[in-house]
Amino acid sequence: MSRGLDARSSAGAGRQSCRCEVPGSRDNDVRSQASRGTALNKGKHLKTVFVGAARPNFMKIAPILDEVRAFPVIHPVLVHTGQHYDRELSDVFFEELGISAPDIHMGVGSGSHAKQTARVMMEFEKVLLTERPALVVVVGDVNSTLACSLTSAKLHVPVAHVEAGLRSFDRSMPEEINRMVTDTLSSLLFTTCEDANVNLRNEGVTPERIHFVGNVMIDSLKNHIEIARQSDVLSRLSLGERNYAVLTLHRPSNVDSEEALSRIVDAVCEIQKELPVVFPVHPRTRKGLGAERFKKQLGQARNFILLDPLGYLDFLRLLLSARLILTDSGGIQEESTVLGIPCLTLRENTERPVTVSHGTNTVVGTDPERIVRETREIIAGRGKEGRVPPLWDGKASSRIAAVLAGWLEKERN
Numbered sequence: 001m002s003r004g005l006d007a008r009s010s011a012g013a014g015r016q017s018c019r020c021e022v023p024g025s026r027d028n029d030v031r032s033q034a035s036r037g038t039a040l041n042k043g044k045h046l047k048t049v050f051v052g053a054a055r056p057n058f059m060k061i062a063p064i065l066d067e068v069r070a071f072p073v074i075h076p077v078l079v080h081t082g083q084h085y086d087r088e089l090s091d092v093f094f095e096e097l098g099i100s101a102p103d104i105h106m107g108v109g110s111g112s113h114a115k116q117t118a119r120v121m122m123e124f125e126k127v128l129l130t131e132r133p134a135l136v137v138v139v140g141d142v143n144s145t146l147a148c149s150l151t152s153a154k155l156h157v158p159v160a161h162v163e164a165g166l167r168s169f170d171r172s173m174p175e176e177i178n179r180m181v182t183d184t185l186s187s188l189l190f191t192t193c194e195d196a197n198v199n200l201r202n203e204g205v206t207p208e209r210i211h212f213v214g215n216v217m218i219d220s221l222k223n224h225i226e227i228a229r230q231s232d233v234l235s236r237l238s239l240g241e242r243n244y245a246v247l248t249l250h251r252p253s254n255v256d257s258e259e260a261l262s263r264i265v266d267a268v269c270e271i272q273k274e275l276p277v278v279f280p281v282h283p284r285t286r287k288g289l290g291a292e293r294f295k296k297q298l299g300q301a302r303n304f305i306l307l308d309p310l311g312y313l314d315f316l317r318l319l320l321s322a323r324l325i326l327t328d329s330g331g332i333q334e335e336s337t338v339l340g341i342p343c344l345t346l347r348e349n350t351e352r353p354v355t356v357s358h359g360t361n362t363v364v365g366t367d368p369e370r371i372v373r374e375t376r377e378i379i380a381g382r383g384k385e386g387r388v389p390p391l392w393d394g395k396a397s398s399r400i401a402a403v404l405a406g407w408l409e410k411e412r413n
């Protein structure tokens with residue numbers, strides 16, 4: 001097993017799987033060991049485990065890890081669950097965002113929801129028993145977020161959830177289940193917007209657990225925007241200022257069935273006749289597009305530019321100069337709002353309504369005619385102009401670090 005901060009600081013320390021044994025066979029043994037771990041930490045630097053798992057997690061964790069350095073009471077241990085493992089969905093973000101190699105890499109990989117969640121839980125239990133952290137920090141709404149929160153709660157290790165309180169009110173989305181369960185289990189809930197605060201209060205969360213800090217994704221954006229401007233992705237793709245659209249798609253509801261995917265592909269094949277559409281393709285979506293019915297259609301759509309997933313800096317550069325963004329991602333709705341680029345969300349709902357009320361986002365669903373119509377409005381210069389939501393100012397992570405430090409100080413004394 002690769003371990004602790006020693007592994008992190010030693011030259012060449014890299015990703016290794018956690019292979020520690022779980023001592024004791026009864027649940028009570030396991031729970032009491034973890035509790036003892038927390039008690040033993042009293043009076044010392046307190047270990048805080050930060051969990052990263054999948055692509056959208058890394059830009060949320062990076063600025064927090066930077067800011068916690070200012071607080072000696074926080075002793076960070078970075079755990080990568082391995083939910084995303086391809087270089088282009090994981091390693092490239094560590095390099096571009098300047099995140100140190102994970103202290104522990106659990107290497108769980110893909111699987112059904114149950115298998116992936118269970119594997120993360122089994123491996124993360126070992127991590128908690130060995131590291132004995134005072135606190136676990138999870139971000140976002142992926143399966144690993146839920147699995148690590150649940151494992152921590154069962155071992156009585158407090159959890160802090162970054163990006164708490166977002167609700168689509170659509171329980172067919174796996175992320176909605178992950179968000180609800182994680183919030184229920186968390187002691188510290190860091191929110192990005194007022195509607196999240198309201199959602200949490202409506203669910204009975206006491207106000208002292210809720211910390212309205214702003215949006216860490218926007219911290220990363222602000223920290224990297226200047227360097228992203230230097231990316232040559234536009235010249236590589238022969239694209240000019242505002243003369244293309246960007247498309248991203250990976251929601252199971254849009255890409256796992258051929259019929260759903262074909263509605264969006266039909267719309268984009270129309271749009272690309274008027275404006276080139278650049279489409280970095282997620283592995284899940286790549287599988288769907290492999291179906292026979294799309295081959296001829298995509299082959300004829302000359303301005304529909306399909307790419308492998310892009311790194312953070314190239315993708316940010318692409319967003320910066322786009323005429324519009326078509327997406328089913330959550331984070332990209334937020335990024336387009338801050339960049340002032342019109343965004344059409346290809347879903348029936350959003351858990352980020354502030355991007356609609358304040359920002360440049362419009363939720364358009366997946367009806368091809370509506371997608372094409374709304375796109376034409378934007379091309380004609382009638383796209384939404386928005387404003388930046390409160391506290392999306394690039395300082396969310398420093399607020400989070402201060403709250404974590406205060407909480408840990410109390411634990412230590």
Ligand code: UD1
Pocket residue numbers: 054055056083084085086087089110111141142143144174175250282283284
């Ligand atoms: C996951 C998150 C989603 C997030 C998205 C960003 C859940 C439920 N979903 O969805 O919230 O927006 O990440 O990408 O946690 N695969 C690879 N390489 C990888 C990882 C995955 O090829 O590195 C393929 C596998 O075939 C896998 C499929 O993509 O079965 C889906 O991966 P998975 O992690 O299950 O969910 P995502 O669709 O990526």
